[in-house]
Amino acid sequence: MIIDCHNHLGVDLFFYLNGYHPYAQDLPAMVTEGRHCGVDRWVVFPMVANLTFDVAAMRRKKLAPGGCEAVPYGFENERMLREIYELYPDLGRLTLPFVILDPAREPAAQLRKLRELYREFPFYGLKIQATMIESDVRALLGAGRGFLELAAELDLPFLIHSSVAPEDKWSQASDILDVAAATPHVRFCLAHSCRFDRACLDRVADLPNTWFDCSAHRIHCEGVTRGLGYVAPAERRLAADYRDPTAVLRTMADTYPTKLIWGSDTPFQSYVAKIDGTFVSLRSTYAAETACLHALPEKTRQAIAHDNLLALLRLKDERLLTRT
Numbered sequence: 001m002i003i004d005c006h007n008h009l010g011v012d013l014f015f016y017l018n019g020y021h022p023y024a025q026d027l028p029a030m031v032t033e034g035r036h037c038g039v040d041r042w043v044v045f046p047m048v049a050n051l052t053f054d055v056a057a058m059r060r061k062k063l064a065p066g067g068c069e070a071v072p073y074g075f076e077n078e079r080m081l082r083e084i085y086e087l088y089p090d091l092g093r094l095t096l097p098f099v100i101l102d103p104a105r106e107p108a109a110q111l112r113k114l115r116e117l118y119r120e121f122p123f124y125g126l127k128i129q130a131t132m133i134e135s136d137v138r139a140l141l142g143a144g145r146g147f148l149e150l151a152a153e154l155d156l157p158f159l160i161h162s163s164v165a166p167e168d169k170w171s172q173a174s175d176i177l178d179v180a181a182a183t184p185h186v187r188f189c190l191a192h193s194c195r196f197d198r199a200c201l202d203r204v205a206d207l208p209n210t211w212f213d214c215s216a217h218r219i220h221c222e223g224v225t226r227g228l229g230y231v232a233p234a235e236r237r238l239a240a241d242y243r244d245p246t247a248v249l250r251t252m253a254d255t256y257p258t259k260l261i262w263g264s265d266t267p268f269q270s271y272v273a274k275i276d277g278t279f280v281s282l283r284s285t286y287a288a289e290t291a292c293l294h295a296l297p298e299k300t301r302q303a304i305a306h307d308n309l310l311a312l313l314r315l316k317d318e319r320l321l322t323r324t
Contacts, residue, residue: 001321002293002305003041003096004034006159006191006215006263009080014049014132017059019274022267023047027083030266031091037290041321043159043263043309044084045098045127046076052105053133063134072102072133074113081121093323096313098125098159101147104139111146118154124313126151129161130171137171140179148183157187157312159213164195164232173200180210189261189312191215193252196224196240197232201252204259211312212256214249214304215265218289219282221245246292253300261312262305264289 007030015023024047034042049058050073054066069075077099084092099117101110117123126147130137137160140148151158162173173194180188189211194200204210223231224242231237240251252260269284293301310318 001040002038002262002290002301003043003309003321004039004264004266004305005043005189005213005261005309007042007044007266008047008268009044009083010047010076012047012049013051013055014053014058014063015047015273017055018061021272022270025267027088027091027095031094033286034266037286038294039264039290041094041096043096043098043125044080045125045159046073046080046100048100048129048132050102050133051075070106071109071113072105073100073110076100077114077117081117081123085121096124096320097121098127099123100127100129102133102135103128103130103137103144103147104135107139107144107146111150114150123156124315125157125159127159128171131161131163131168134170136169137179138175141182148179148186151186152183155314155316157189157314159189159191162190162192162194162200162212163230164197164200164236165230173197174203177203177207177210180207184209187211187312187314189213191263191265192220193217195220195231196238196242196248197236198238199236201238201256201259205256211259211261211308213261213263214252215263216269216271216284217249217264217292218245218284219269219271221248222282246295249292250296250300253296253304257300257303258308258311260304261308262293262301 011024051069052067052072054064057064084097160176161171163171187209191213193214204212221242240248269289271282273280
């Protein structure tokens with residue numbers, strides 16, 4: 001069985017209003033395309049921009065309070081869960097939903113809503129993308145500590161967007177690892193291969209409560225070959241042939257055999273936008289992402305697309321994965 005650990009559902013108004021792509025994905029589209037690519041199950045969570053941000057400001061590429069919702073991700077989490085459990089329960093049975101949260105804004109209100117949702121709809125983890133919403137992930141050790149307590153209480157892991165770009169003040173991989181080290185009773189997965197930063201990947205290997213995923217793998221490899229700034233610089237980068245994404249995936253799987261978890265980041269395996277007058281085109285496909293996985297030996301595929309994810313999730317009932 002192949003499980004994709006990193007997929008977004010819903011609509012991202014910030015991307016849509018500013019002409020960026022992608023900006024949406026629904027459950028039927030994800031399952032239909034994923035099945036064609038040999039994927040059996042999906043971890044899913046909402047898009048990143050939420051309706052607490054003012055829509056007019058989003059059109060100006062600004063994130064400002066004043067939206068039509070008061071609780072960050074309150075609407076988005078419920079909307080996704082109802083799509084999974086009520087609108088398409090036959091397809092929803094193929095997913096493991098995570099809820100998304102803002103680590104710093106309105107934590108008490110978010111926690112109340114998450115507990116309310118958990119009583120009605122099962123979910124299996126907590127997702128954070130702090131960079132885009134400009135919310136410091138280190139708040140988990142301060143104002144947002146209640147989210148760590150919720151994760152411990154419900155035995156849920158975190159999946160957190162990670163960055164190594166110096167200008168990213170909100171979601172540095174090293175900061176996430178500091179949170180994990182300070183919270184050994186909670187499990188964490190750092191997304192995007194820690195941007196290939198060898199020191200961070202080695203620290204993931206050393207910490208018993210951390211894993212990393214390889215979501216949006218091909219465009220991160222492309223970032224290396226094009227010398228772009230969102231991946232680790234050469235002196236800190238895991239040594240691999242980044243001209244060949246399959247070889248990079250194999251290197252990571254061989255180097256970190258119990259820590260790497262495979263995920264695609266659909267629909268964000270691509271990123272296409274015009275930003276400050278510069279056209280950015282980083283394009284991949286679900287088929288291309290899965291081709292890297294299918295090219296690996298069966299034992300390796302089993303480890304990174306199944307076994308390591310189950311170690312992170314620690315499901316109380318693994319029969320969830322045999323539902324049809």
